[in-house]
Amino acid sequence: MPRPFLLLIAIAIVLLFWDGLWRTLGVPSIRPKELMPRLLGKDGIPPLLVDIRTRIEYGWFHIPGALHKPDLLFDADKADLPRDRDIVVICMTGHRSPIVAKKLQSLGFTKVSHLKWGMLNWLRARGPVVKGQDVEG
Template identity: 40%
Template sequence: MFSRPSLPSTTAGDVADDAYLLDVREDDEWQAGHAPGAVHVPMMLIPQRIDDIPADRDVVVVCRVGGRSAQVVAFLQQNGRERAINLEGGMQSWAAAGKPMVSGDGGVPRVI
């Protein structure tokens, strides 16, 4: 009946090594495993930190499976960040694609 406008998205395999990767997961998820070079801003802090997010380049937003990041992409686009892109499948697809990960807790990087 009502459809949500489609958001731009990309797959883990298509994310450039030098992409601005914005990880919006919670602290424990970030500590367990994240992409090297990613920037961590938990979803609920995005409104306060929007000025820290570039408007002049692609920003690939990631969460665990893609739901929270889709909400953040919609928010960013509504607030002038038109180059925000959702990572389909989130960190689960990132890990499944064999993309590099690091942990912040000293353990083997993992997606929780």
């Protein structure tokens, strides 16, 4: 087999392992098609979206209304988020967000999930985004 093909297979295995690991550790994920109707309030109060990407990533595009909290990746202990509301943690590919979701769970947040495969999956699903907005801070 050609090396690029083997590399793609290895990457796919690692990604599937990563996703399964967090599911095993009790970190739920939500797919874009499940999240979209919830954001419209069709199932009660919409979840709070917490985008942990860098300032530049968030400025490129983000889900309308998402809070930008990149500091949570390194300092979740100072999370000033409501504990009685569903929270969806978002990153670019879904590989940083489960880490933060797990940290929040360990701090007593019980309604935390992460956007499966992140903003790239959101874009693939044609979810609404805001583009080109700078972020303060």
